[in-house]
Amino acid sequence: MNASNAEPRSIDVNADLGEGFPHDAALLERVTSASISCGAHAGDPESIRCTLREALARGVVVGAHPGYPDREGFGRRDRDLDAQMVERLICDQVADLRRLADEAGVEIRFLKPHGALYNQAQSREATARGVVAAAVALGLPLLGQPGTLPETLARSAGVVYIPEGFPDRRYRADGSLTPRAEPGAVLESPDELAANVRRLAAGGLVQTLCIHGDEAEALANASRLRAILDDLGIAVRPFVPGRS
Template identity: 45%
Template sequence: MPGHRIDLNADLGEGVGDDAAMMPLISSANIACGFHAGTPTVLVRSCASAVEHGVRIGAQVSYPDLAGFGRRFMDVSPADLLADVLYQVGALRALAASVGGTVDYVKPHGALYNAVVHHEAQARALVTAADTLGLPLMTLPGSVAQRFALEAGVTVIAEAFADRGYTREATLVPRTEPHALLTDSDEIAARVVDLARTGRIRAVDGTVLDADVESVCLHGDTPGAVEHARAVRAALDAAGVVVTR
């Protein structure tokens, strides 16, 4: 399909999954910053791999929750969250610079990602951090974070998820519920191609949702992640959809 293009992003640098196999298949890497996963050595290695493959680096910021992999909500104050995000991005910027890379956007991880869909105080702190850093914010369309970012003049990278279930309200099905995660590579690939072509995605109840997005996320830590990514990339290439950051 001439004229169709999409950015493929993946959560990497978490010390799980196969980052080396994922990197050639994507155009943007959301690299952990140590708060939910990733050691400095792992993170600098991920940054170096991204630079090698011409992949855009994003800072995947989170709550300070190593034990819970950043997937537990934390009622942190806006001031603490702002400082935490600035700290994480600053660290990743230094590691990326050491291998000739730059950090080009911010993306919240896990529970923080879900919180800023509706939690106004935390969303505003996240947006303030992105604004202070002069970086775009990758987030869910229709979220409070997206609205605050646009109001503040912060560039938004709207994204969808290749392997996550959606509710009819266009939010992600919680991981504790059925149909939260798609597991069939062919189904995931077809979904991403359809999204790139039509700008729509189907919820778990069959509702067709408008999804005006620039980027699609493939989780790097899920079982079969590399197979999913290979299937998605092959399907997009076959459909004539350009994968680009």
Template identity: 40%
Template sequence: MDLNADMGEGFGSWSMGDDSALLEVVTSANVACGFHAGDPSIMRRVTAEAVERGVAIGAHVGYADKAGFGRRHVDVAPDVLRDEVLYQIGALDAFARIAGGQVRYVKPHGALYNTIGHHMEQATAVVTAVAEYDRTLPVLGLPGSAWLRLAAEAGLSVVHEAFADRAYTPSGTLVPRREAGSVLHDADEIATRCTAMATGRAIRDHSGGSFVVEAASICVHGDTPGAVEIARRVRGALEGAGVPVRPFTG
């Protein structure tokens, strides 16, 4: 099982999360590319640290919405979105290559991630951007999403993702952040839940039902309070259950 986290989400003198500590725990880093968060210097620092620690680098592409942290839907034209995503991948890849690595996968962020789960035009735009940049790049997303379906149809490698610290609806989508209980905080509960997901056992949804999540990567949000401790508990629980923890990119 891969363990990924969102990183590089500061901007200028404003910081968010402990990237260095998370890079000691996770196997893949979703690095903000300057649109929802991040800036060139942060991108350079995080990619360099990721390469040094052997952590896979992913382009965490999002809407051009720093004020909303990329968590607000943007009604952007598909051709513009295509070019913005392409721009973000290329920018991050430049810093990754300077550090001796490269972008290994693409994962949309926030509102873009949720929107392309069902919005066909925007999903097609993101798929097109990835395919035009590098068809060998895997794409990471929610099982059952339009984005992954279209990516697979375009010949891209798709990777299903689960979330350590987010509640699920009965349909397998994420509970909106504006609702109570959408973000989980108990590290022990989260670790137990992740072990269940990684071993094919059912977890509870937000309504009290149960379902099985099939995923090759588990995400811990870097901006969740206590993210580093949560990631440590999750990794320890997975390894304790005999689940190898390694990048899905190989």
């Protein structure tokens, strides 16, 4: 194929939404996919319904964002659950979200665990096996970090795996995220965020970049991210193919 006729490189931009924060509608103008809370770690049925309707109106692809039922800790505190418990927790929460999504005429198109559930799955075998088993049972693609245990298990199980990067988070040398409990884990400098975006995009290892909807700088970060991708000549498109 002639290079001039080749389709430009693209990447998805996603946000974690439906958690009760005020930026959902505005963020949905800036993203191509949205991981929507299932109501266990945050959010409530009415706010989730509203976010689902807003996503549908903007053509944003919607996924399920289950987390540990720990509202006080926003789902960011570790739990010691076996694989079956993790699978059941996820499937039950996605069933709750699907009921709300059906009311709004929205299809759930992917699975992205939240907080500690996501982070523990990257390296803890029982958690990873439970997450992948849930993705199999639900018939959904799975989002996670590249080169991790969930990716290996998902690909072995025939689950579509979408590698994800985090522009607003600091990374360790081994490619893992710096834990939020450590100072500087969440980037506050626009220059650092820009450098992170360029590194993640240039590496070609991720198919989607995440904006955390609970951060005070969420809207500014989303706008910066889109501007940087535009400057790099990278189109923003959802990773899930469109439906006819």
